[in-house]
Amino acid sequence: xxxxxxxxxxxxxxxxxxxxxxxxxxxxxxxxxxxxxxxxxxxxxxxxxxxxxxxxxxxxxxxxxxxxxxxxxxxxxxxxxxxxxxxxxxxxxxxxxxxxxxxxxxxxxxxxxxxxxxxxxxxxxxxxxxxxxxxxxxxxxxxxxxxxxxxxxxxxxxxxxxxxxxxxxxxxxxxxxxxxxxxxxxxxxxxxxxxxxxxxxxxxxxxxxxxxxxxxxxxxxxxxxxxxxxxxxxxxxxxxxxxxxxxxxxxxxxxxxxxxxxxxxxxxxxxxxxxxxxxxxxxxxxxxxxxxxxxxxxxxxxxxxxxxxxxxx
Amino acid sequence: xxxxxxxxxxxxxxxxxxxxxxxxxxxxxxxxxxxxxxxxxxxxxxxxxxxxxxxxxxxxxxxxxxxxxxxxxxxxxxxxxxxxxxxxxxxxxxxxxxxxxxxxxxxxxxxxxxxxxxxxxxxxxxxxxxxxxxxxxxxxxxxxxxxxxxxxxxxxxxxxxxxxxxxxxxxxxxxxxxxxxxxxxxxxxxxxxxxxxxxxxxxxxxxxxxxxxxxxxxxxxxxxxxxxxxxxxxxxxx
Numbered sequence: 001x002x003x004x005x006x007x008x009x010x011x012x013x014x015x016x017x018x019x020x021x022x023x024x025x026x027x028x029x030x031x032x033x034x035x036x037x038x039x040x041x042x043x044x045x046x047x048x049x050x051x052x053x054x055x056x057x058x059x060x061x062x063x064x065x066x067x068x069x070x071x072x073x074x075x076x077x078x079x080x081x082x083x084x085x086x087x088x089x090x091x092x093x094x095x096x097x098x099x100x101x102x103x104x105x106x107x108x109x110x111x112x113x114x115x116x117x118x119x120x121x122x123x124x125x126x127x128x129x130x131x132x133x134x135x136x137x138x139x140x141x142x143x144x145x146x147x148x149x150x151x152x153x154x155x156x157x158x159x160x161x162x163x164x165x166x167x168x169x170x171x172x173x174x175x176x177x178x179x180x181x182x183x184x185x186x187x188x189x190x191x192x193x194x195x196x197x198x199x200x201x202x203x204x205x206x207x208x209x210x211x212x213x214x215x216x217x218x219x220x221x222x223x224x225x226x227x228x229x230x231x232x233x234x235x236x237x238x239x240x241x242x243x244x245x246x247x248x249x250x251x252x253x254x255x256x257x258x259x260x261x262x263x264x265x266x267x268x269x270x271x272x273x274x275x276x277x278x279x280x281x282x283x284x285x286x287x288x289x290x291x292x293x294x295x296x297x298x299x300x301x302x303x304x305x306x307x308x309x310x311x312x313x
Numbered sequence: 314x315x316x317x318x319x320x321x322x323x324x325x326x327x328x329x330x331x332x333x334x335x336x337x338x339x340x341x342x343x344x345x346x347x348x349x350x351x352x353x354x355x356x357x358x359x360x361x362x363x364x365x366x367x368x369x370x371x372x373x374x375x376x377x378x379x380x381x382x383x384x385x386x387x388x389x390x391x392x393x394x395x396x397x398x399x400x401x402x403x404x405x406x407x408x409x410x411x412x413x414x415x416x417x418x419x420x421x422x423x424x425x426x427x428x429x430x431x432x433x434x435x436x437x438x439x440x441x442x443x444x445x446x447x448x449x450x451x452x453x454x455x456x457x458x459x460x461x462x463x464x465x466x467x468x469x470x471x472x473x474x475x476x477x478x479x480x481x482x483x484x485x486x487x488x489x490x491x492x493x494x495x496x497x498x499x500x501x502x503x504x505x506x507x508x509x510x511x512x513x514x515x516x517x518x519x520x521x522x523x524x525x526x527x528x529x530x531x532x533x534x535x536x537x538x539x540x541x542x543x544x545x546x547x548x549x550x551x
Contacts, residue, residue, distance in 0.1 A: 032500075280341060
């Protein structure tokens with residue numbers, strides 16, 4: 001089972017890495033770096049110069065740097081796919097009796113295959129905002145499914161761990177609500193981004209303030225909901241750390257991580273509001289939302305498993 | 314879990330984040346730089362055509378501005394509506410500046426007289442001089458297309474090229490974009506923006522009269538790639 005454990009963790013961490021590189025592709029403008037899929041400019045490896053392009057491909061689209069950035073994300077996605085295949089096989093072999101382990105691994109397998117194909121659709125459509133948003137949201141779901149699988153596996157491998165722990169029961173509905181709101185917020189974020197992109201195309205000479213104003217109420221909704229989510233996350237994590245008794249190390253780490261990630265996410269959102277949606281800020285804002293959802297999930301899973309506090313029973 | 318390990322964990326997390334930020338910074342720098350490297354493919358030669366208002370339009374009218382040039386004819390029912398649609402979108406997108414102009418040259422001058430071009434312009438919703446429709450002697454048009462822009466001009470009028478040519482403020486051809494497809498138009502828009510920001514000294518008289526170049530929203534994130542690569546690889550190796 002050690003192999004399964006390693007692959008499970010590896011797949012989970014790899015998904016968060018691919019979410020980061022995907023964000024990088026997006027903000028560097030490399031989304032159409034390879035205008036075709038699955039090949040790149042008609043080749044399995046991107047061309048290194050214009051004369052390597054096949055004649056039927058439009059040479060004006062070729063940018064060496066962008067092609068390799070986009071291709072890098074595809075390759076990482078493929079590696080992730082292979083990791084998940086191995087994980088699923090190992091899960092079916094070694095964890096047959098534990099549905100909370102093998103079922104998520106199969107779901108992850110379907111999701112990663114779908115993501116790969118869907119990425120091709122994103123390119124074919126010329127980066128249609130709805131498809132780009134779906135690509136990110138699907139990858140968030142994949143990350144959470146794999147994280148859930150990994151946590152279930154940890155519980156199976158070491159059932160005694162955390163047996164002495166007890167947590168404030170009232171936190172569960174709060175955390176669940178925060179998690180749902182965070183997911184909604186991520187979806188709204190993708191819509192905001194899509195709307196800003198349209199603004200940029202229609203009025204390329206505008207500026208950040210003009211575009212944000214033209215985009216309408218969605219930007220206000222995103223800002224307000226962001227504050228709410230961060231507030232809830234910080235409160236839940238602080239309550240957990242203060243009131244939990246003999247908490248499991250992973251749960252404690254998740255609570256600390258949640259405080260760190262939520263704070264950084266708030267600062268990033270503020271920075272983007274004040275200084276403009278600079279590329280680096282965008283990449284980390286996107287990634288932090290994935291980490292936020294992940295930390296919330298870890299806490300939630302532990303809370304549901306453990307005993308309530310003594311005075312709450 | 315001790316406070317020490319907790320702090321250690323946070324520091325490790327911070328180091329990972331900084332390393333990622335540095336590597337991401339390099340990638341973004343390089344991507345930005347690569348988008349600004351637009352090649353020079355040729356120079357537009359002298360020509361002399363007539364606008365829809367009966368005025369003369371020559372190579373000099375291309376200088377000092379960024380121009381998008383294509384070849385069309387008004388009675389074209391297949392390619393030209395798509396091309397004019399794309400050109401129209403660009404025309405409306407850049408309506409806040411005088412520094413970008415659009416030039417459509419007819420390959421059927423026998424039919425496309427200035428009056429016909431006026432009607433066509435009206436149909437396209439063109440209300441100013443930012444989009445010029447030109448007509449001139451067929452031989453001149455063929456020469457300009459084939460030798461000037463290196464675009465084929467056989468079997469006119471149907472055989473005109475569907476490419477848009479991007480011309481900079483000095484009359485140099487900087488790129489060709491298929492006017493029938495969506496993705497090349499995205500790239501064209503991007504490269505117009507890059508040209509607007511660069512080579513500001515070549516801005517025309519009309520533009521210089523304005524207070525400053527059009528305010529362009531761009532990401533300022535260029536740092537020395539060598540320095541960043543060094544830092545990034547050191548962290549990864551460590």
